[in-house]
Amino acid sequence: MRNRGGGTRGAGARRRAAIVAGLAAPLLLTTACGGGTGPAAASSGPPKISAAEAGVVAPAKVEVIAGLTGCQVKIRTEADELREGVCRTKHGDYLVTTFPKEKLKRDWLDAAAVYGGTYLVGTRWVVSAEPAVLERLRPRLGGRIERLSGIGPSAAPASP
Structure with missing residues (x-):
């Protein structure tokens, strides 16, 4: 696997990239599914569903x-x-x-x-x-x- 500078990434760099991607996925899902912003969204709290x-x-x-x-x-x-x-x-x-x-x-x-x-x-x-x-x-x-x-x-x- 080549990095931006044209060199080859080592196993440690690939492992760190996989960890960062794994940590970022839940954050992206939470942000994407989090609903609106602003005063109405902040005050409404979690939706009440059965x-x-x-x-x-x-x-x-x-x-x-x-x-x-x-x-x-x-x-x-x-x-x-x-x-x-x-x-x-x-x-x-x-x-x-x-x-x-x-x-x-x-x-x-x-x-x-x-x-x-x-x-x-x-x-x-x-x-x-x-x-x-x-x-x-x-x-x-x-x-x-x-x-x-x-x-x-x-x-x-x-x-x-």
């Missing part, structure tokens, strides 16, 4: 999911298989459960299928609540609503 708008797919902690819904969560279960927190808000009460592995979440949902119910399900997390509450939370959290049918006797009286 997990769904951001396309968040990474597993989150109970506290993070609860925070996205405006809840100060109270942790009620700390176990190797899951963490669970209770949220009580003016819009309704709900449980936020997170799992260290996707398989544990699926096992939990399979066990919950016995009881039935409606759940908001994401990557390694589940929110349990009444369907109306889940519909309200879904735009903020993303995920999909799963309705589990349950088994056992129904609440309706049996036919004679």
